Amino acid sequence: MKSYKHAILFIGIIIASLVVYAQLFMPNKKAFEKAKSNQEKISQQKSLAKDSLSIEQSNLDSLTAVRELKTQRVEEFKADTGLYWLIQEIDKYDRLAQRVKDLQLQ
């Protein structure tokens, strides 16, 4: 009778351990592994985003420097009075050439 009781208890414990394993241990293990892999993925993505951010930042820096130089060059041109006279002179020669051509057409 006593050994019969022990056998029942033993089977009960086995069933309980199977239930704990299937319902608690395995899902939590899987969830943990998934969370860990998620963390790795997102960390990788973050590091990629950081890399491309730093590339864009360096692009921005070099373009800003280039633009500054070019703006300076344009400002120098603008400040150069010769530019005004060059444009005037080109216009003058164009008008003169047109006047001569008009006479030729007559």
Next chain:
Amino acid sequence: MSFFKRHGLRLVSGLLLVGILAMVAFSLSWKNNVKHLNTKVSSVSKEQTSITLQKDSIESIVVSLTDSVGVLDSVTDYYESLDFQLEIARSQYGKAIYALEEEILAGDNPTKIMYLTLDDGPYDRTHDFLDILDSCSINATFFVLGKPKMKAVYERILREGHLLANHTYSHRIRTGLYRSTSSFIEDVEKLDRFICDEFGLPTNNVVRFPGGSYQAFSLRRPIIDSLHSMGYQYVDWTGSTHDSSDSCLTADSAFFNATLDCDHDIDVLLMHDFSKISLAALPRIITNFRERNYTFFPLVKESHVMGR
């Protein structure tokens, strides 16, 4: 042996219980870790999103910067091409003048051409000449010297559609200009440098010898050869008001001198912008030439009158 027989089942059951407890402990710890990791993932994900947003905004700034650099490039290219454009415009005018003169000389075109030239300026009186030229809508050629204090007059000459030509910087006929070819050439280059420094422009590459090319006597040919090798042409004149040589000159005689001297299909009229008498005669001279079907143009080195 009998111990295991008696207590084996209890022992296994005990071990299984310990195993169950261990599984529960692990499960709880993983549960906590999962919670912790998920929080971490969500914060990293937020960081990543903000980095991506930053990157996107920088990317759009980079695109607009690239555009603005492109615009600046095209502006710079335009400015840098102006010298070349001036060369093209000048050569187109030169070609047009050459073609018109060819027609005139072949008798195919009844028009005559008058190149009105004013030497030795600028002077204050140049303004009075410019007023008359402006009122008659005539473009002339000013064979100027180097006079740093007269910048405003050079500017007015340029602004009102006339051309600046080279009459040497100093006009030192009696004090060394014709001492050697190089002294003459240096003076020509000095005037060009002066005009270039002041206005960023070259002159029209036409030179007139102070006093005329024969004033250079034996140096005339070597100087002309040097000028040609440097891309210059020279011109004298076909008629003049004689305002620098005739001390008894009147406006009437200046008028007759100019209109009688210039009786070709293509003429170059010389006067000086210091001369009050040429100034007084100028309106009548212009009217007379217009009545004789002359059209006034400024000189370019492509003209047939070069070397005359």
